[in-house]
Every structure is written in C-alpha cells, then in structure tokens.
Amino acid sequence: MKALILAILFVVSTVLPAFTGVAGATMAVKAEGASNRTNDATEEKRIAIDKALKNAVTEALHAVVKAEGLALDKSLADKEILSSPRSYILNYKVVSEGWVTHMGPTPSIVDSIPTERDAGGVELYHVWIEASIDDGAIRASLGRVMAGPALSDVFITVLDVTEYQAFSALLASLRRIALLNGLTYGSFQRGRVTLKARSAAGLQALSDRISKEAPAGYLVLSGGSSTIVIKADH
Known part of the structure; x- marks a missing residue:
C-alpha cells in the first residue's frame, strides 16, 4: 500500500500540472488537397499539400467534436484551430499526386477556381496524403475554444x-x-x-x-x- 501511495503521489504531482491533452495520442487520417495551375510546379504542390493538411486536421477536429457531443461554430473553428493546421500535424506522407481534369463541378478540396473555364474542363493538381494528427493538441485547443x-x-x-x-x-x-x-x-x-x-x-x-x-x-x-x-x- 505504501508503494501505491507513493506511486499515485508521483503521478499527481508530476503529470497533472503539465496536462494539456492526451500525451502521445495520435489520429491517422487520409486526406486530399488540390491546387489550380500556377505554372510553378513547386508552388502547385505546396498549395495542394497545405490544403490536404488542413482537410486532415478538419476531419480530426470533426471526429473529436462528435465524440465530445459538442456544437462548434465553424467561423470560430476556422479562426482558432484551422488557421494553423500544421501545428497539429505530427508527420505525413504523400501517397499519390498528379493532374486531374474536372469536367463538372470543381470539388471543395480547392479554395478557388478560375473565373473562366473552357470546354476541356478545369485541371487541378491533386495530392493525396496520410497524416498523423496530434489528438491531444486538438482536444486542448478545442477545450480553450469552447471554454x-x-x-x-x-x-x-x-x-x-x-x-x-x-x-x-x-x-x-x-x-x-x-x-x-x-x-x-x-x-x-x-x-x-x-x-x-x-x-x-x-x-x-x-x-x-x-x-x-x-x-x-x-x-x-x-x-x-x-x-x-x-x-x-x-
């Protein structure tokens, strides 16, 4: 019993004061992003990856909100959490990428589309990623936002x-x-x-x-x- 008491004292005196979330907890998410043609291959890929990372964090955030049974204002989430999605990304890898021609409506994975589009459709540079999201950081930020x-x-x-x-x-x-x-x-x-x-x-x-x-x-x-x-x- 004495050993148990000492162990609990150690936990509550060292772990709890530093509490900010679930230490070490991660969430694996697959996401997609896209970029318009800019005639700069490096920039096109950067934009597509940034969009994919934001989509990954958005999906992780929605999963936490659903699990917590909360109602989160979208504008507040965009401002306080989704404005810096890379801060929640532990690591990621690009699993596929390339140009895709869209003949119909442009998907929401791109922020904007050209004002003019010809009969050949709109070409977007797509990136598909697998990302590890910091679940604890998401929950900590969500707690601050909701509070x-x-x-x-x-x-x-x-x-x-x-x-x-x-x-x-x-x-x-x-x-x-x-x-x-x-x-x-x-x-x-x-x-x-x-x-x-x-x-x-x-x-x-x-x-x-x-x-x-x-x-x-x-x-x-x-x-x-x-x-x-x-x-x-x-």
Missing part, C-alpha cells in the same frame, strides 16, 4: 481507487475530455484524491461526459455546486 471567457472552477473527487493502474486509467480518461481545462492535483488522502479543473460546461453536462469516458466500474455523481464525485463501484 471562452466564462470559466468556472470544477473539483473532481476520486474515492476508493486504491490500485495504481486503475487510477492511471481513470486519469487518462479525464484527459480525453476537451471541456476540462487545466486539470491539476488538488489534494491527496488515502482513498481520496481531489483534482481541480476549469470548465465552461455545466456540472451535469460534465458529469454525463465523464460517465461516458471513464472506464467501467465507476459511479459519477454530483457532489455540490462545483464538485463531481467519481467513486469506485466495488
């Missing part, structure tokens, strides 16, 4: 979790919740750990989200106006 200026303190009391692995798994699940900002260690007693975070979401919405994300075997209860209790259901 806005109206943040309130939330206290999460964890009861009767005495196994180190179970405690670590529970922490990992809390890190995946974008609406919890700045998760830190509050206090520690035997069988009782208090965590502190800030959120713009209501307590009931947070409780419901934690219930969905936490591993099996926990009861999630409201403990007051600003407290959520997570209790091991032995």
